[in-house]
Amino acid sequence: MVKVRVSGLLGLLFFPAVSSAQDLVPVANSYGQTGLIDMPAAGAMPDGDLIFSLSKFQEEERAALTFQITPRLSGSFRYSFVGAGRTYDRAFSVRYELLEEGRYLPALAIGVNDIVGTSLYAGEYLVASKHLSPRLKVSGGLGWGRFAGVGSFENPLGALADRFLTRPAPDVGLGGTFQPQVWFHGDAALFGGFEWQATDRLRLVAEYSSDAYPRQDGISFDRKSPFNFGMTYQATPTLQLSGRYLYGSELGLQLTYQWNPARRPNLGSGLDPQPAAVLRRAEGAPLSLAQGQTVEDTVRAALKTEGIGLRGLSVGAGTATVEVQNDTYRMDAQAIGRTARIMSRTMPAEVDRFTIVASRNGIPLTRVTLARGDVERMELAPDGEAQIRAAAEVADAWQRDGYDLRPMGKIALEPYVQPSYFDPDDPLRADLGARLQASYEPLPGLVLRGSVQRKIIGNLDESTRVSTSVLPRVRSDANIYDREGEFPITELTANYYFRAGPDLFGRVSAGYLERMFGGVQGELLWKPQGKRYALGATVAHVRQRDFDQMFGFQDYSVTTGHLSAYYDFGNGYHGQLDIGRYLAGDKGATLTLAREFENGWRVSAFATLTDVPFEDFGEGSFDKGIRLDIPLEWARGTPSRRTAPVTLRPIQRDGGAKLDVSGQLYDEIRSARDPDLTDGWGRFWR
Amino acid sequence: MRTATLILAGTVLLGCAPRPDMASQRAAIDAADWAAAELPLVVMDIPARETSAVLGLVGTNAGARSWGSADRRGITETGGVILRSAGFGHDLMATDPAPVRAAMNGGAKRYTREFRHLTADNQIVPSRAQCQMASPVTDSTTVVGQARVAQKWQETCSGDAGSFTNTYWRAGGTTIKTEQWLSQQLGSVTVEYPTD
Numbered sequence: 001m002v003k004v005r006v007s008g009l010l011g012l013l014f015f016p017a018v019s020s021a022q023d024l025v026p027v028a029n030s031y032g033q034t035g036l037i038d039m040p041a042a043g044a045m046p047d048g049d050l051i052f053s054l055s056k057f058q059e060e061e062r063a064a065l066t067f068q069i070t071p072r073l074s075g076s077f078r079y080s081f082v083g084a085g086r087t088y089d090r091a092f093s094v095r096y097e098l099l100e101e102g103r104y105l106p107a108l109a110i111g112v113n114d115i116v117g118t119s120l121y122a123g124e125y126l127v128a129s130k131h132l133s134p135r136l137k138v139s140g141g142l143g144w145g146r147f148a149g150v151g152s153f154e155n156p157l158g159a160l161a162d163r164f165l166t167r168p169a170p171d172v173g174l175g176g177t178f179q180p181q182v183w184f185h186g187d188a189a190l191f192g193g194f195e196w197q198a199t200d201r202l203r204l205v206a207e208y209s210s211d212a213y214p215r216q217d218g219i220s221f222d223r224k225s226p227f228n229f230g231m232t233y234q235a236t237p238t239l240q241l242s243g244r245y246l247y248g249s250e251l252g253l254q255l256t257y258q259w260n261p262a263r264r265p266n267l268g269s270g271l272d273p274q275p276a277a278v279l280r281r282a283e284g285a286p287l288s289l290a291q292g293q294t295v296e297d298t299v300r301a302a303l304k305t306e307g308i309g310l311r312g313l314s315v316g317a318g319t320a321t322v323e324v325q326n327d328t329y330r331m332d333a334q335a336i337g338r339t340a341r342i343m344s345r346t347m348p349a350e351v352d353r354f355t356i357v358a359s360r361n362g363i364p365l366t367r368v369t370l371a372r373g374d375v376e377r378m379e380l381a382p383d384g385e386a387q388i389r390a391a392a393e394v395a396d397a398w399q400r401d402g403y404d405l406r407p408m409g410k411i412a413l414e415p416y417v418q419p420s421y422f423d424p425d426d427p428l429r430a431d432l433g434a435r436l437q438a439s440y441e442p443l444p445g446l447v448l449r450g451s452v453q454r455k456i457i458g459n460l461d462e463s464t465r466v467s468t469s470v471l472p473r474v475r476s477d478a479n480i481y482d483r484e485g486e487f488p489i490t491e492l493t494a495n496y497y498f499r500a501g502p503d504l505f506g507r508v509s510a511g512y513l514e515r516m517f518g519g520v521q522g523e524l525l526w527k528p529q530g531k532r533y534a535l536g537a538t539v540a541h542v543r544q545r546d547f548d549q550m551f552g553f554q555d556y557s558v559t560t561g562h563l564s565a566y567y568d569f570g571n572g573y574h575g576q577l578d579i580g581r582y583l584a585g586d587k588g589a590t591l592t593l594a595r596e597f598e599n600g601w602r603v604s605a606f607a608t609l610t611d612v613p614f615e616d617f618g619e620g621s622f623d624k625g626i627r628l629d630i631p632l633e634w635a636r637g638t639p640s641r642r643t644a645p646v647t648l649r650p651i652q653r654d655g656g657a658k659l660d661v662s663g664q665l666y667d668e669i670r671s672a673r674d675p676d677l678t679d680g681w682g683r684f685w686r
Numbered sequence: 687m688r689t690a691t692l693i694l695a696g697t698v699l700l701g702c703a704p705r706p707d708m709a710s711q712r713a714a715i716d717a718a719d720w721a722a723a724e725l726p727l728v729v730m731d732i733p734a735r736e737t738s739a740v741l742g743l744v745g746t747n748a749g750a751r752s753w754g755s756a757d758r759r760g761i762t763e764t765g766g767v768i769l770r771s772a773g774f775g776h777d778l779m780a781t782d783p784a785p786v787r788a789a790m791n792g793g794a795k796r797y798t799r800e801f802r803h804l805t806a807d808n809q810i811v812p813s814r815a816q817c818q819m820a821s822p823v824t825d826s827t828t829v830v831g832q833a834r835v836a837q838k839w840q841e842t843c844s845g846d847a848g849s850f851t852n853t854y855w856r857a858g859g860t861t862i863k864t865e866q867w868l869s870q871q872l873g874s875v876t877v878e879y880p881t882d
Contacts, residue, residue, distance in 0.1 A: 264806035268776030268871060273758035277745020380750050380769050382782040382800060385810060598808035637775060682810040
C-alpha cells in the first residue's frame with residue numbers, strides 16, 4: 001500500500017483563488033459525467049441538461065445517458081462493453097454537487113458509480129475543482145473502489161469508524177441491488193488533473209488516473225502509465241468530439257451530445273400557425289341568432305382549421321357554450337385561446353359570455369368561462385395572457401347541458417420503430433414498419449380503438465434467447481411475440497369513458513388491451529381541480545394472448561390492479577406510487593419520480609419491488625429503469641400532442657410487470673385540469 | 687383572385703429562394719398589381735429565416751391589424767409598431783406600442799419598452815429596454831421597389847435582450863415601411879406597406 005499524505009488533498013481543497021471567474025463549463029468524461037477523461041471533476045452541468053456520450057478505447061466501449069435532475073443532483077445510466085471477459089455491464093450512477101465554486105472555495109462534488117449494478121465499475125469519490133484563471137481549471141479528488149486502484153492508502157474515514165478501513169466484497173448476487181455497505185469503504189487514492197481552454201472551441205485535458213483497470217490490464221490492454229491526455233472540440237453548440245491518449249498505450253475517442261429540453265435553438269417557442277384574429281363586435285358583423293344551424297357549421301369549419309374538434313354547441317341568452325376536443329395542442333390553454341378567437345368571429349353579437357368546455361374521449365373535463373369583452377380587449381394587451389387568466393373562470397365540467405355530442409373518429413397510417421435494448425447477443429435491435437391506427441366514438445364516451453402493424457425491415461426476430469424465468473412468463477417471452485407477430489393486432493378495444501361525479505373520472509376497457517394481454521380493465525381517478533394530488537385505482541382481469549397477436553389466447557390468466565397516488569411537487573417534479581398486484585401475480589409497489597418540462601419533455605426513473613424474491617426474479621433482482629418522453633412537437637416545431645417514449649430497462653423480467661393499456665386517465669386528462677392548464681397559459685394567445 | 691396570386695407568388699417566389707435578389711424579384715411584381723389588390727397587403731423580409739412573404743390583412747382589433755401569409759405566418763401591428771409575430775419560432779408575443787406612438791406624436795423621446803417572448807419551455811419572459819426616439823429626418827427610401835420620400839423616425843434601444851435600432855418611415859400620416867426588432871434570435875424584420 002502506498003502512503004500518500006492526505007494534506008495534499010486538503011491543500012487542493014483550499015487552493016488560493018487566482019481568479020473568481022468560472023468560464024470553463026463542465027464537460028463529460030468517459031462515463032458521461034462532469035469530469036476530466038476517466039476521472040470525475042466537480043461542477044454541475046446546466047440544470048435539466050441531458051448528455052448522451054459514446055466513448056471507446058481499445059475494446060472498452062461506454063454509452064451513457066446523464067440527466068442533471070436538479071441544479072445539484074445528477075444521475076447516469078451507462079451501458080458498457082468490457083473487453084476483458086467480453087461482457088456487457090449496465091450501471092446507474094449518481095452525484096451531488098456539495099459546493100458551488102466561490103472566490104476562495106472550490107466546487108465540491110460527491111458521487112457513487114454503479115449504485116445498482118454488477119459492481120464492475122463500483123467506485124465512490126469526493127472531488128474538488130477550482131479555476132486558476134478564466135481558462136485554467138484544476139481538479140483533485142479522493143476515490144474509493146475503482147478509484148483507489150493506484151497509489152492507494154488507508155481510508156481517512158477510518159478515523160470515524162474502523163469499519164471504513166476494509167471494503168467488503170460486494171454481495172452482487174444477481175446484480176441490480178444497492179450495496180451501501182461497500183460505499184466509501186476500503187483504501188482510498190488521490191486523482192486529479194488540469195483543463196485548459198486553449199481556444200473558444202478547444203479544451204486540452206491532462207489527468208492522473210487512479211483507476212488500475214484490474215480486469216483489463218495485461219489482458220485487453222497494457223496499462224503503462226497513470227497519466228492520460230486529451231482534447232475536446234466543441235463542434236456545434238450541442239456536439240463535442242474528444243480524442244485521448246490513455247494509460248501510455250491506447251488512443252481513445254468520445255462523442256458527446258448535450259442538449260436541454262427547455263431550449264430549442266432553432267425553433268424557439270415553435271412554428272405554430274398564426275391564430276385567427278379576435279373580431280370586436282363593433283368592428284365586424286358576426287352571424288345573427290337567426291342563422292342557428294349555420295353558426296354550428298361555421299364554428300366547426302373554423303375550429304377544424306385550427307386542429308380542434310367541435311363536440312357540441314349551444315347558444316343561449318347572452319352565453320354561448322362550445323365543447324371542444326383538442327387533439328393538436330400540447331397545452332389545452334392554447335386550444336381554449338384559439339376557440340375563444342373563433343367564437344369572437346362567429347357568435348352572434350348578443351352573446352357576451354363564452355363558455356368553452358375542454359373534453360377528451362367524450363368526457364367533459366374543464367369549463368372555462370370568458371367575458372367576450374375581455375377576449376376583445378386582452379388579445380393584444382402587453383400582458384394579455386395574465387389578464388385573461390385572471391379574468392377567466394375555470395371550473396370542473398362534470399355535467400354538460402343544452403347540447404348533444406357529435407360522433408368523432410380518426411384514422412392514421414404512420415411509421416413505427418420498435419427497439420429492443422441490451423440483449424447480450426446484440427445490444428440494439430429494432431423493427432421498422434407501418435402502423436394503421438383508428439379510433440371512433442359513435443356515442444359520447446364510447447371509444448373504439450384499433451391498431452395493427454406490419455414490419456417492413458428489422459431484426460427483432462433474430463433474438464433466440466429462451467426465457468429462464470421461474471415466474472409466469474408475462475414479459476420475458478417478448479422475443480417470441482416479436483418473432484411470431486407477422487401482422488400483429490397491437491390493440492383492439494372498446495372503451496367507455498365517463499364522469500362518475502365532480503372531479504371523478506372513470507373508464508372501462510375491454511378487448512385486446514395490449515400486445516401480450518387481453519381482457520377487461522376498469523379505472524377510476526379522482527383529480528380535484530387545482531390540486532397537486534390525484535388518486536386512482538385500476539383493476540383488470542386479463543388472459544395472455546397468443547404469440548401471433550391475432551385473436552387467440554394462451555392459458556395464463558390473472559387478476560391485476562393497483563391503487564395509485566400522483567403528486568405534483570411543483571417546478572416540474574412529479575411522483576407516482578402504485579401499490580397492487582402485478583401481471584405475474586406478485587404483489588408490491590412501483591415508485592416513479594419524474595421531471596417534466598412545460599414543453600412535454602419528461603425524464604423519469606421507476607423501480608418496482610414485489611414479493612418475488614430476488615433469486616426468483618433473476619438477473620437484475622427487481623424491475624427498474626428510466627424513461628424519456630420526447631414530444632414530437634419539440635423536434636418538428638409544429639403543434640402536436642404526441643410523444644415518443646423511450647424506456648431503458650437494464651433487463652425486462654417477469655416480476656413487477658404492469659399492463660400497458662393506452663388511454664389511461666391521468667395522462668389523458670391532466671393537461672386540461674389545473675394546475676397543468678394554468679401552467680400552459682402562456683400559450684393562450686399563441 | 688389577383689390578390690391570392692400575389693400572396694401565393696410572394697410566398698413561393700420570395701420565400702423559397704435562398705435570397706438571390708429579393709429586390710429585383712419584388713420589382714418584377716408590377717406596381718399595377720399592388721394597386722389592383724383586393725385587400726390590403728404588406729411585404730415582410732425576415733433575414734434570419736432567409737424569407738420574404740406577402741401578407742394579406744386577416745383581421746383588425748381596435749386598430750391593430752393582423753397580416754398573414756398563405757401558410758399562416760404573420761404579424762400583428764398597430765400604427766406600424768409590431769405587437770406580435772407568429773409562425774417564425776422565437777416570435778414576439780407582445781409589447782406595448784403606447785410609448786413609441788407617443789414619441790412620434792410629441793410625447794417623451796426617452797422611454798422604457800417591455801417585450802414579451804415565449805420560451806421553448808412555454809414560459810413568458812419579459813425583457814425591458816431603454817429606448818430613445820430621434821427627431822425625424824426626411825429620407826428617400828423604397829417601398830416594394832418604388833422610390834418614396836418619407837419622414838424617418840429612428841428608435842435606438844438597449845436592454846436585457848441586447849441593443850437594436852427600429853426605423854419607421856412615415857408619409858402622409860401613415861407608416862409606409864418599418865424595420866423592427868422581434869427577438870434576439872429573429873433579429874429585425876422589414877415590413878413594407880404598398881397598399882396603404
